Amino acid sequence: MTLDVIATYATAVFLLIGSGFVIVGVIGLLKFNDPMTRLHAPTKVGTIGIGMLLLASMTHAFASGDGSLHELLIMAFLFVTAPISANFIAKVNIHSRTCEVPPSPSRDDTWSTLKSPDLDQEIKGGVQE
Amino acid sequence: MTSALGLLNIALVIAFVSLALGQVLSMVRLMLGPTYGDRILALDTMVINALGLVVVIGIRQGVQIYFEVSLLIAMLGFVSTVALARFILRGDIIE
Amino acid sequence: MSLFLIVALPFFGALLPGLMNSAGRSACAGVTFTVSLAAFVGLLTNLPSVLSGDVVMARVDWMPALGLNFTLMLDGLGFFFALLILGIGLLIIAYARHYLSRDDNMGEFFTYLLLFQGAMVGIVLSDNILLLLIFWELTSLSSFLLIGYWKHLPEGRQGARMALVVTGTGGLAMIGGMLILGQIVGSYDLSVILANRDLIQADPLYVPALILILLGCFTKSAQFPFHFWLPHAMAAPTPVSAYLHSATMVKAGLFLMARMWPVLSGTPEWFMIVTTAGLVTMVLAAVIALFKHDLKALLAFSTVSHLGLITMLLGTGTAFGAMAAMFHILNHATFKAALFMSAGIVDHEAHTRDIRRLGGLRTLMPVTFVIVTLAALSMAGIPLLNGFLSKEMMLEEATHTTLFGMPWLVPALATFGSLFSAAYCFRLIGHVFLGPVRNDYPAKPHDPGAGLWLPPAILVVFVVGIGIAPFLAEPFVKLVTASVLGGEAEVPKAYFKIWHGLVPALFMSIAAVVGGLLLMAVYNPALRLWDAAPRPEAKVIFEAIVEAVARLARRLILPLHNGAFTRYAVIGAIAIVAAGLHAWISGTAAAPTRTMQPATPIAIAGWLMLVGATCGLVLMHRDRLLSLILIGIVGLMVSIGFAFFSAPDLAMTQFTVEVVTIILLLLALNFLPKRTPVESSVLRRVRDAGVAIAGGLATFTLAYHYLLRDAIGTPISEFHLANSYKGGGGTNVVNVILVDFRGFDTYGEIIVLGIAALLIYALTETLLRGPVRARLLNRKPDQPRAGDMHPMMMVVLTRVVMPVVLMVGFYIFLRGHNEPGGGFIAGLIVSIAVVMQYMASGFAWTSARLKYPYHGVIGAGVLIAGLTGIGSWFVGKPFLTSDFTYVRIPPFQEFELATAALFDLGVFLSVVGAVMLSLESFSRLARRADETDSEYPMDIDPSRDNPPPDAVQPARESV
Amino acid sequence: MNHWIIAPVVLPAVLAPFIVLAARYHIGIQRTFSVAGVLALMAIALGLVVQVSDGSILLYQLSHWAAPFGIVLVGDRLSTMMVLLTVVLALFVLLYAIGSGWDNRGRHFHALFQFQLMGILGAFLTGDLFNLFVFFEVLLIASYGLMIHAGGNARLKAGVQYVLFNLVGSTLFLFALGSIYAETGTLNMADLANRVTLIGAEETVGIRVAAVLLLLVFAIKAAVVPLHFWLPSSYAEAPAPVAALFAIMTKVGAYAIIRVYTMIFPPDLQATAGLHDLWLLPAALVSLAIGMVGVLAARRLDRLVAFSVIGSMGMVMVAISLFTPAGIAAALYYIVHSTLAGAALFLISDLVRTGRANLELTPQPPFGGLALTAGLFFAGAIAMAGLPPLSGFLGKLLVLDAAIGSDLVVWIWVIVLVSSLIGIVGFARAGSMVFWKSHGEAASEVASAMTRPAVLSYVAAGGLISLLVANTVFAGQMHAYTTTMAAELFAPQPYISTVVDTPGKLSKPKEGL
Amino acid sequence: MARAFRWLLPHPLLTLLLTLVWTLLQNEVSAGMVVFGLILGIIIPWGTSIWWPDTPKGFRPGKMISYSIIVLWDIIVANVQVAWIVLTVPNSRLKPAWIVVPLDLRKPEAITVLAGTITLTPGTVSADLSDEGHSLLVHVLHTDDPDAVRDEIKVRYERRLKEIFS
Amino acid sequence: MELLVATAIGIMTAGGLYLVLRLRTFPVILGMSLLTYAVNVFLFASGRLTVGAPPILRDGVTTYTDPLPQALVLTAIVISFGMTAVVVMIALGAFLGADDDHVDDQPDTADTKPEGKA
Ligand code: NA
Numbered sequence A: 001m002t003l004d005v006i007a008t009y010a011t012a013v014f015l016l017i018g019s020g021f022v023i024v025g026v027i028g029l030l031k032f033n034d035p036m037t038r039l040h041a042p043t044k045v046g047t048i049g050i051g052m053l054l055l056a057s058m059t060h061a062f063a064s065g066d067g068s069l070h071e072l073l074i075m076a077f078l079f080v081t082a083p084i085s086a087n088f089i090a091k092v093n094i095h096s097r098t099c100e101v102p103p104s105p106s107r108d109d110t111w112s113t114l115k116s117p118d119l120d121q122e123i124k125g126g127v128q129e
Numbered sequence B: 001m002t003s004a005l006g007l008l009n010i011a012l013v014i015a016f017v018s019l020a021l022g023q024v025l026s027m028v029r030l031m032l033g034p035t036y037g038d039r040i041l042a043l044d045t046m047v048i049n050a051l052g053l054v055v056v057i058g059i060r061q062g063v064q065i066y067f068e069v070s071l072l073i074a075m076l077g078f079v080s081t082v083a084l085a086r087f088i089l090r091g092d093i094i095e
Numbered sequence C: 001m002s003l004f005l006i007v008a009l010p011f012f013g014a015l016l017p018g019l020m021n022s023a024g025r026s027a028c029a030g031v032t033f034t035v036s037l038a039a040f041v042g043l044l045t046n047l048p049s050v051l052s053g054d055v056v057m058a059r060v061d062w063m064p065a066l067g068l069n070f071t072l073m074l075d076g077l078g079f080f081f082a083l084l085i086l087g088i089g090l091l092i093i094a095y096a097r098h099y100l101s102r103d104d105n106m107g108e109f110f111t112y113l114l115l116f117q118g119a120m121v122g123i124v125l126s127d128n129i130l131l132l133l134i135f136w137e138l139t140s141l142s143s144f145l146l147i148g149y150w151k152h153l154p155e156g157r158q159g160a161r162m163a164l165v166v167t168g169t170g171g172l173a174m175i176g177g178m179l180i181l182g183q184i185v186g187s188y189d190l191s192v193i194l195a196n197r198d199l200i201q202a203d204p205l206y207v208p209a210l211i212l213i214l215l216g217c218f219t220k221s222a223q224f225p226f227h228f229w230l231p232h233a234m235a236a237p238t239p240v241s242a243y244l245h246s247a248t249m250v251k252a253g254l255f256l257m258a259r260m261w262p263v264l265s266g267t268p269e270w271f272m273i274v275t276t277a278g279l280v281t282m283v284l285a286a287v288i289a290l291f292k293h294d295l296k297a298l299l300a301f302s303t304v305s306h307l308g309l310i311t312m313l314l315g316t317g318t319a320f321g322a323m324a325a326m327f328h329i330l331n332h333a334t335f336k337a338a339l340f341m342s343a344g345i346v347d348h349e350a351h352t353r354d355i356r357r358l359g360g361l362r363t364l365m366p367v368t369f370v371i372v373t374l375a376a377l378s379m380a381g382i383p384l385l386n387g388f389l390s391k392e393m394m395l396e397e398a399t400h401t402t403l404f405g406m407p408w409l410v411p412a413l414a415t416f417g418s419l420f421s422a423a424y425c426f427r428l429i430g431h432v433f434l435g436p437v438r439n440d441y442p443a444k445p446h447d448p449g450a451g452l453w454l455p456p457a458i459l460v461v462f463v464v465g466i467g468i469a470p471f472l473a474e475p476f477v478k479l480v481t482a483s484v485l486g487g488e489a490e491v492p493k494a495y496f497k498i499w500h501g502l503v504p505a506l507f508m509s510i511a512a513v514v515g516g517l518l519l520m521a522v523y524n525p526a527l528r529l530w531d532a533a534p535r536p537e538a539k540v541i542f543e544a545i546v547e548a549v550a551r552l553a554r555r556l557i558l559p560l561h562n563g564a565f566t567r568y569a570v571i572g573a574i575a576i577v578a579a580g581l582h583a584w585i586s587g588t589a590a591a592p593t594r595t596m597q598p599a600t601p602i603a604i605a606g607w608l609m610l611v612g613a614t615c616g617l618v619l620m621h622r623d624r625l626l627s628l629i630l631i632g633i634v635g636l637m638v639s640i641g642f643a644f645f646s647a648p649d650l651a652m653t654q655f656t657v658e659v660v661t662i663i664l665l666l667l668a669l670n671f672l673p674k675r676t677p678v679e680s681s682v683l684r685r686v687r688d689a690g691v692a693i694a695g696g697l698a699t700f701t702l703a704y705h706y707l708l709r710d711a712i713g714t715p716i717s718e719f720h721l722a723n724s725y726k727g728g729g730g731t732n733v734v735n736v737i738l739v740d741f742r743g744f745d746t747y748g749e750i751i752v753l754g755i756a757a758l759l760i761y762a763l764t765e766t767l768l769r770g771p772v773r774a775r776l777l778n779r780k781p782d783q784p785r786a787g788d789m790h791p792m793m794m795v796v797l798t799r800v801v802m803p804v805v806l807m808v809g810f811y812i813f814l815r816g817h818n819e820p821g822g823g824f825i826a827g828l829i830v831s832i833a834v835v836m837q838y839m840a841s842g843f844a845w846t847s848a849r850l851k852y853p854y855h856g857v858i859g860a861g862v863l864i865a866g867l868t869g870i871g872s873w874f875v876g877k878p879f880l881t882s883d884f885t886y887v888r889i890p891p892f893q894e895f896e897l898a899t900a901a902l903f904d905l906g907v908f909l910s911v912v913g914a915v916m917l918s919l920e921s922f923s924r925l926a927r928r929a930d931e932t933d934s935e936y937p938m939d940i941d942p943s944r945d946n947p948p949p950d951a952v953q954p955a956r957e958s959v
Numbered sequence D: 001m002n003h004w005i006i007a008p009v010v011l012p013a014v015l016a017p018f019i020v021l022a023a024r025y026h027i028g029i030q031r032t033f034s035v036a037g038v039l040a041l042m043a044i045a046l047g048l049v050v051q052v053s054d055g056s057i058l059l060y061q062l063s064h065w066a067a068p069f070g071i072v073l074v075g076d077r078l079s080t081m082m083v084l085l086t087v088v089l090a091l092f093v094l095l096y097a098i099g100s101g102w103d104n105r106g107r108h109f110h111a112l113f114q115f116q117l118m119g120i121l122g123a124f125l126t127g128d129l130f131n132l133f134v135f136f137e138v139l140l141i142a143s144y145g146l147m148i149h150a151g152g153n154a155r156l157k158a159g160v161q162y163v164l165f166n167l168v169g170s171t172l173f174l175f176a177l178g179s180i181y182a183e184t185g186t187l188n189m190a191d192l193a194n195r196v197t198l199i200g201a202e203e204t205v206g207i208r209v210a211a212v213l214l215l216l217v218f219a220i221k222a223a224v225v226p227l228h229f230w231l232p233s234s235y236a237e238a239p240a241p242v243a244a245l246f247a248i249m250t251k252v253g254a255y256a257i258i259r260v261y262t263m264i265f266p267p268d269l270q271a272t273a274g275l276h277d278l279w280l281l282p283a284a285l286v287s288l289a290i291g292m293v294g295v296l297a298a299r300r301l302d303r304l305v306a307f308s309v310i311g312s313m314g315m316v317m318v319a320i321s322l323f324t325p326a327g328i329a330a331a332l333y334y335i336v337h338s339t340l341a342g343a344a345l346f347l348i349s350d351l352v353r354t355g356r357a358n359l360e361l362t363p364q365p366p367f368g369g370l371a372l373t374a375g376l377f378f379a380g381a382i383a384m385a386g387l388p389p390l391s392g393f394l395g396k397l398l399v400l401d402a403a404i405g406s407d408l409v410v411w412i413w414v415i416v417l418v419s420s421l422i423g424i425v426g427f428a429r430a431g432s433m434v435f436w437k438s439h440g441e442a443a444s445e446v447a448s449a450m451t452r453p454a455v456l457s458y459v460a461a462g463g464l465i466s467l468l469v470a471n472t473v474f475a476g477q478m479h480a481y482t483t484t485m486a487a488e489l490f491a492p493q494p495y496i497s498t499v500v501d502t503p504g505k506l507s508k509p510k511e512g513l
Numbered sequence E: 001m002a003r004a005f006r007w008l009l010p011h012p013l014l015t016l017l018l019t020l021v022w023t024l025l026q027n028e029v030s031a032g033m034v035v036f037g038l039i040l041g042i043i044i045p046w047g048t049s050i051w052w053p054d055t056p057k058g059f060r061p062g063k064m065i066s067y068s069i070i071v072l073w074d075i076i077v078a079n080v081q082v083a084w085i086v087l088t089v090p091n092s093r094l095k096p097a098w099i100v101v102p103l104d105l106r107k108p109e110a111i112t113v114l115a116g117t118i119t120l121t122p123g124t125v126s127a128d129l130s131d132e133g134h135s136l137l138v139h140v141l142h143t144d145d146p147d148a149v150r151d152e153i154k155v156r157y158e159r160r161l162k163e164i165f166s
Numbered sequence F: 001m002e003l004l005v006a007t008a009i010g011i012m013t014a015g016g017l018y019l020v021l022r023l024r025t026f027p028v029i030l031g032m033s034l035l036t037y038a039v040n041v042f043l044f045a046s047g048r049l050t051v052g053a054p055p056i057l058r059d060g061v062t063t064y065t066d067p068l069p070q071a072l073v074l075t076a077i078v079i080s081f082g083m084t085a086v087v088v089m090i091a092l093g094a095f096l097g098a099d100d101d102h103v104d105d106q107p108d109t110a111d112t113k114p115e116g117k118a
């Protein structure tokens, strides 16, 4: 068994693992019945799934002779940006009151998202469902 | 080697199918909503899955050409997520 | 004098009175008179040639290919009319100088008058029927101006419009007739046409041509049923009426009938149409004239009647008829001009033209009385005056004319018409000048100065002179008649004399005069009868028709063009699909030449997503934010599709453009309603869906057709693939096409982007300066806003990620020539990086720290691209010719330097500048008055509580 | 290599960003550069016209790639005449914009104006269909900017519709281009002309649909009914000098139809035979009728002029649809005429607006400069309604003459003449309402808006009228030239071989395909 | 000298990061490319430093690496856990919870890394910050003992970050 | 595969057309975007469909997809982006001025709705 055969097997395995995680992430997205819990599945399970696919891509490139590391960069971007996306979506959920009201913070007055400008207090409606 | 390649081909098909399924299911969530948070989340998931698709297409076609495409999706995909979320949070996305 | 000069003098002279306006009224009139006199004298210089029977010609090519040339001809007929036009014109000018009041713009009046005079002279001297048409329509136009000269009078405006419309209609019909005539003969030269009588009358198009040309003549000469416009043109100042209705405009139709007489007359059609029209007009107008109380209206209808008389004479198609017609034209011009001018004098002095308010002026205005009496008696056909002579000839001709197989019809009607004619002439004299002097004139009438009475007096001299010594006019009239007849008939031998013996015409004449006197005796009962009789009012009918047409036009056009874009789009879509369908159905299709590729699961999944998102978008488009998300998915799927089908550059571009577009739409949606209300009916939605499905089917069919067939030749891109590296120095063929093979397209494309940004900026500026500004500043958000404008996580991430993204942008830019990428994508990436910073820390904070004005970036980009292109000129190559070389500077590897990269840099800068300027403009609209610019890049920063000692520098130093 | 032919594109394209960069806040400098640029363009255009007057074809290979692989600019009699016409029009429009101060009522007028010129001139010169699309877009987007220049609700609303309609048009253009490339594998017009002759009788749907889609694209630009709906409000709401400049834009569509349907899809080409015979001429006749009926129906002077533009385009299209040398010659003559007349009328309406504050066709008090404005309007109306002596009448005669021999000659004559009459009535009603009825109004209201337009405005409007006069006086020469042009168009082989056979970078003559 | 250095290299670590990114982008290591990357790594932060006004002090890259390895491991482990939860735990038995993490960290960069870590390790999402930035709101997907989760975050991540961003 | 692409073009065209015919500017603009996608794919398809042969020259590779339509589509994408930005801005300007985002001109309500007729 040469190195590239191993790499090919590894590619296949990474692909399978990655696909598995991707599908689990999406199942979570579909299955959970609360916006906040839904948020958990794809933003992270999906991320690791794609990470695996990238790993597969790397090993595959390695198997076909031209080693490649730049997929790492993609992975890094994903890992850096995923929390921001999650954070914003969570803020949307909190702001539009579509999740359980969070407990008060221990030290400060309120959560930053809920600190609506005074001007807006009387405004109703908007993009809410 | 042939068995390895065979496995790889099977794995590729499975990857394609699951990514495709993932897209379809995310689409279902997007349509169902019910909250904008869910919809943005579904979009975000679809963008990431699309990235996965491009990566797997790259493996399948054996070319490195798609690196830039995937890099762009990874790098900029979240921008639209943030923009949409900011729109709901603030209305004005640049303020 | 050259014929050109005779025609040109009035036209060029028309400039003078307008310019001389400030020099005074006499100067205006003087210069006009001089111009007119010069033309008149010029005409007289040609008298010898005309008398000797020569035809004077002048020719300059104008549009030879069309057959429209400046060809002028002076023969007896032309001379006769030109003489009338210019001669009476001189008298009119002199008269008008005294007639017009101080409030009237003299220069304007004489300018119009000279234009009109020139046009008339042009008509009678034209040897080219197209040229004649031009002058013909010019008389319509200039008379429109003259009739409407007193702009404050509604009658003037209406009369002018009516005259223009009626005579314009005739003119247009005549265009058709003349073109047919020209086609039959193969030339538009009158001299050629007049020589082809048989050819013309044998042509199947003779009758249409005849009808069309006669339409022109009848409208111009106010023949029944187009007679109604003439009286309403009386709203013009009297000099105009006198000129238009005695000597000129209305005679144009007669002139043309006479001109065309050799080729058009003599056929049953001509005879039937022309004679009938003339006869009816003569009788009808005479009857109407008798019951008109307005002096000028009476004269106007009498003109119509006399024109009918002349028309009838021309219609008979005999040489004698033609001669009588010419003679009567001359006579009518003299007495009618004199009468109009006298009517003007009465109006001028008594301040009314209403016959019922006049009477008894004989003693108050003796000079005028004499003039009017002589002229009117001439018109009535009293012997020793010139009217008698030609009327006799007319009656003589009538006795020889059989219409509709009834030999008595024409003589009877002619006598009847003459009877009424005599009657209104007697009324004119009797009711205005005879009878007791009244004491209720609106003004005290007295004879005017010689300036006003001299011109009609001169004409009356002719009236009497010819009447007493007809042989004086005979050679001239025969000369004219000869040129009317052309070679088609002999000039009649008959002599012009007062006494012909006891011929039927004499009895008819006597009957007419006596009958006229009797009619005057029973005038009042006749008037009551007339007033009681219902009769259509032409003006009302005409106005009603025009109004109805205008209303119909409005009904037709306005609702169709009411700004309903959706209907426009539906109509357009249907038209396009229908035209495409027609092309498809009428063509042939062979079997496919390419085999279908099997669909892979991934393609099917992508298709499902795309279709799902599209359908979702259509179904849920009322939720605007959701529809934005969905369009994002469509875009995402399209870009994945591009990647799948071997187009990485496209995939990248599509994806980045998608991101920017969504940002842009979100910026706009902030101001717009967030939902689209349900407004359209079900029926309408069904219609739209039908159109949409038709369009979809069309594009599907087309795409499917092409996808399964090869092009008819090798695509030109084979060359691009083969020479991309060799000649363009790049391995990314798409990029080489963009910056080299088809760099010019790209140049245009960045300019489009640059313009888009400029436009958006300009509109923002305009909006922010206009009434919208206050509304924008005080705008209330339409949704409750969350706290934390600039979340910490985003800000921190941006600090690290933005430089990395910029670097990736740079990388994509550099690699573009050989790998997927290029200036455009790089530009978008950099823009998104900057937008990220805007979204993180806000507009004010970010832009306050921005060093480069986006205007400058766009300008620099477009300039760099342009200058790169121009650079090639300096090595003698065409615009944008690329060159490249490979250089090696340690420690770097060998790398390529290409001018295409410089061009791409221009692209890059334009894109960055354009995208940023647009986004910035959008977000400037969102600035509110109640907002203070944030001082810090993030709202929440716990480290601000105990800042490190050396970080206390103010954050906004650059503002 | 003679670079003059690209100068009409590059000069404004460089001048515009320069104006943006250097003179953004100085209207005086902008005006100076803008006028200087147009004057230079005029000299260049004249030079080009002279160069091609002997029938030679100017070819310019962009990036030095031979056609059909690269983009080429081609100058022949037709394209250079259109360039000259555009530039001459532009000069007067620009003078008007400066004189009336329109250029200072919003931002970036001069830059947009230059870009607009670039787009129009490029469209006339390019020999490549996709490049034509690009120039269409350049001229369109600049026109959007100019159209909404100075803002205002009505204008913006009309602007939205104008942009949307043209976006649909651009989409259609791309469908057409995709079809053409899919069918023939080329985009160069001359090469396309060669390739379409290879299409056999057994497989014509592809090229037929492509040809028809292209025709429709140009028909939208040329405002042929029923694709004309974009025109009335956008022209009426546009600032006057802009609307005047737009007078040439409809001609871009007409130009493209002439070019494409004489060279690429000539009437005798079997594959595309019988395509538009059925409907183009009727559509043109309906356009003529609708335009002139619109003149009668309009309630506002600017709308009236806009409808007259539709009508005059109908006339042009009637002549074009004959697809005979005589028809094309007449059309080209009429194009020159109607461009000048339409532009003049838009400027004159603005002179009216200057004194009157609105253009409603209702009686209103007299206004400043009435007599002179009335005189100009009278001349413009005569020209537009096709009354003698101005070139409208001559053009009408040419069209009527060219129609002889057409199956629809009776229809053509009747509709041309009747619509002419309707137009006359419309113009007469409007003119007497605006210029005559105003005299009847009480003088007490005279104080309202008695601004007198600037002298430069009169110079510009009067200049266009005098060009109309020149077009009339020299009608013979003009028509002879357009006749030569038409002959050249119907014998395009010199054009085609010049374009296709000239070698470029890495390609020898007759190499490639 | 120091001032010149700060002017030239406002964020030295960013320069290093960019050089690394450049090298990765090229997908091959050569002296020329690294030098070029370094040049870019100097130019870009210099150009963007206006938007990163206050240079963070006292960052310890070494500890950051060990921290990253721990987090990476946690991510892998927890991913499996979450996947298990997604697949097996029905919605009715799911016990999501909000937890409030009082913060000892003060630097925005540190807080951001913490929040990011929390999100990346499955089962928890950092949802919001309190209005003064002294508490972090975290959502837990499934837990019986929210306090334990909070303590673990504080001990396992926040303590380490405090050292890294000292 | 060809069928998929062709139907996708057709469906996007249909969807786009339907939205273009709506009454408010926002859906109309989205419809235009959809139409733009359709036409871009159509233009792209004029080079026919090839999988796995991007037009990036590689040693030893001879099959490439047609690069020209790609370049054309790129140009078209850029231009339509500019156009979209412009139409959005103009539509926004029109809305801000009149507080009305109808695409069609609205009939004068002042004439048609006489008020106070009790
Ligand atoms: Na993301």
Ligand code: NA
Residues within 6 Å of the ligand: D235, D236, D237, D238, D239, D240, D243, D302, D346
């Ligand atoms: Na206007």
